[in-house]
Amino acid sequence: MMPDTEIANARFVPGTVHKRDIFSETISGTLEGVPGFPVVLRKLDGVPFYVRPIAWFLARKEIRGLRAVQGIDGTPVLVRVDKTGLLRSWTQGTPLQLAKPTDPAWYRDAKRLLRQMRRAGVTHNDIAKPQNWLMTPDGRAAVIDFQLASVHRRRGVLFRTMAREDLRHLLKQKRAYAPELLTASEHRMLATKALPARIWMATGKRLYNFITRRLMNWSDGEGTEDRISRDGPALIAALTADPRVTGVALHTYALPAKGVGLYAFVECDLPVAALRALAPEPRPELIQPVKSLPRTAEGAVREDALNLIATNRLDELEMLQADDPVLAAALRPIVAGRLNLTDRVLRR
The missing domain is CATH 3.30.300.30 (ANL, C-terminal domain)
Structure with a gap:
């Protein structure tokens, strides 16, 4: 679903601040004159000048990812982008660490969502965090926060590796909340990290944590x-x-x-x-x-x-x-x- 002109041009009416960190402020609200279409603004115009290039780099990744997944059920709709930040639809649902789904139907729908994203050439790259998965009121799966998403023009080794890691991270959620549902093949996948993931955990992840948590006093855990x-x-x-x-x-x-x-x-x-x-x-x-x-x-x-x-x-x-x-x-x-x-x- 792409927003029509009325939605794209409507004034944002802020409601609740959900997250503030050094890179952005996330605010849910409504659009003036557009009932029944809740939205969320990733506000970037107030970030410190010294992190503004990083903040907009992450925002551009999110924008590109959201544009690529438009029309996939369970992903947000990108409404507009301007100097304030990016505005997308609000996804109604309960974060996974609170929903703790045990219904096999939710995990089947989550796999469906990853398959459709893969067909669109998109890997999320940040669904190891349960708060980026939602259970919607009708029991379906949804994903949010595309700041680290990648859009791949070619379906090469890198794409296949990152797509596999997305699936493996979904299985980690399944292991946490419904381990009895794991199949033998899923157990094997969980036991085998991709080589790039092992290298990242041993090298880049440690540097990333040092810079963000020690130097910047910021966490990628949504502050929770x-x-x-x-x-x-x-x-x-x-x-x-x-x-x-x-x-x-x-x-x-x-x-x-x-x-x-x-x-x-x-x-x-x-x-x-x-x-x-x-x-x-x-x-x-x-x-x-x-x-x-x-x-x-x-x-x-x-x-x-x-x-x-x-x-x-x-x-x-x-x-x-x-x-x-x-x-x-x-x-x-x-x-x-x-x-x-x-x-x-x-x-x-």
Whole structure:
């Protein structure tokens, strides 16, 4: 689907900031006068001048990749490109690390998506990250974030190798969330990295991590897993050491300035001041005591719902709980006391 003139020329109305890093700011919103077509802007006009060439290099890769996959179900629609950045359609769905699909149909559809991208000569090159895979509301597969995508004119060895790595990274997601579905041939593929991938992991990946994480204080993990994995274990241990704390859920959100904040939902009857006293440095930016964390019938914490609260995505939260009155009742006091309101205060 290519956007028509009305969509391509409509004014962008910003809504929620989802991510800020040194290379861009990602903001979802709507188009004025175009109902039912949510969009997302990768905003580049505010990046520091010293990384602007890299930011636009990545943006041009994304633009080229998006143009090549237009019409493939499960990929975003490129709306327009201007000096502000690039505007694409918003893909409704739950990130894989929250959806944790176990239905074989999702993995079949994900393979279909990779096949169609391969026929278009496109490799994604960044789907090892589960947040770049989505499960749509109807259970289909979708991919986002084409910043590292490649469009290949020739179907040579490099293309075949990169396409194979895309598939192998999908199988890694399958191994993480539905290992019982893996076939014998998929197990063999997982056990065998392509030679370029092995070379990259041994050399270039280490240099890349040093430059981005140490020198630039930036992570390619969407600002989520790195912050949680770095600060989370000590924080959870300190909070749950108090017998009055019966559960902790950690999520991240975009700060009003550059960076990522940590949001802690703590199941207890303690005041925030007491929880801050228990928390080690660096403390989370936001700590919300809740009487009860939302859970499934099996007792698992509803991380998907808490993630939407932490990032202030209330429109999606309404859809999530529309047909689940039990979940809606559990979330009502948490939503009423939510602490992240700043991600909707946008720089004009």
